Amino acid sequence: xxxxxxxxxxxxxxxxVMVGRLDATSVGSIETSFTAAxxxxxxxxxxDLTALEFISSLGIRLLLSATRPLGRRGLKLAMFGAxxxxxxxxxxxxxxxxxxxVATEDEALARITG
Amino acid sequence: xxxxxxxxxLAALEAAQDEIERHLTAADVPVAVQLRVxxxxxxxxxxxVMHGRFAGEPPPMRLAVATLPxxxxxxxxxxxxxxxxRTSPAPPLSLPPEERPIGGLGLAMVRRSATVRFYGAxxxxxxxxxxxxxxx
Numbered sequence: 001x002x003x004x005x006x007x008x009x010x011x012x013x014x015x016x017v018m019v020g021r022l023d024a025t026s027v028g029s030i031e032t033s034f035t036a037a038x039x040x041x042x043x044x045x046x047x048d049l050t051a052l053e054f055i056s057s058l059g060i061r062l063l064l065s066a067t068r069p070l071g072r073r074g075l076k077l078a079m080f081g082a083x084x085x086x087x088x089x090x091x092x093x094x095x096x097x098x099x100x101x102v103a104t105e106d107e108a109l110a111r112i113t114g
Numbered sequence: 115x116x117x118x119x120x121x122x123x124l125a126a127l128e129a130a131q132d133e134i135e136r137h138l139t140a141a142d143v144p145v146a147v148q149l150r151v152x153x154x155x156x157x158x159x160x161x162x163v164m165h166g167r168f169a170g171e172p173p174p175m176r177l178a179v180a181t182l183p184x185x186x187x188x189x190x191x192x193x194x195x196x197x198x199x200r201t202s203p204a205p206p207l208s209l210p211p212e213e214r215p216i217g218g219l220g221l222a223m224v225r226r227s228a229t230v231r232f233y234g235a236x237x238x239x240x241x242x243x244x245x246x247x248x249x250x
């Protein structure tokens with residue numbers, strides 16, 4: 001199961017907190033709502049992964065497709081706080097520039113506003 | 115040894131993953147290893163669902179999980195057309211992520227998470243893949 005919560009972060013960014021397991025079983029349950037939430041905010045996004053326990057290739061595909069509309073509007077997405085399994089998977093796929101992963105929320109904010 | 119017969123359908127995935135997880139937890143397998151097994155089971159089943167070529171209705175895939183003192187061995191057998199996970203092309207990391215073919219991503223994860231110890235034909239002609247997860 002996976003869910004997400006949107007937290008305001010001021011005029012330039014919104015924070016989205018991802019909780020649970022983002023996998024083949026769960027990704028369909030948030031695909032539409034997550035993509036819409038990322039796009040509708042009209043802001044850059046910091047994605048809080050501290051409570052995300054698991055991610056698979058279908059989870060990564062959702063993150064990539066949800067991020068694409070941001071780039072077209074000059075907005076960015078940065079992720080922080082990944083647990084070891086999630087960090088390992090994300091780093092292995094060399095998603096660096098489009099889905100950057102940093103350690104802390106402050107670093108993520110610096111990434112999207114810098 | 116845990117043996118499971120898993121329908122080739124994403125709807126069947128979670129129950130299989132959870133049963134394997136209970137088996138590994140009971141055997142005191144570290145959580146990091148359990149998550150790698152979970153990932154590989156998902157990527158292999160998803161790959162079969164999306165890309166497997168079967169003669170007719172796919173029969174359930176067979177999984178066998180053995181916990182050993184130094185790691186976990188997972189044997190997977192399926193009736194799809196032969197497909198060697200060791201030699202499928204890796205996603206070209208030189209391309210931007212959004213331009214890479216999605217299909218290769220899952221197999222790249224399999225190869226990163228486990229060692230493929232064997233790929234070949236099972237006794238009945240199915241594909242047999244044996245994967246090893248060292249308990250580091």
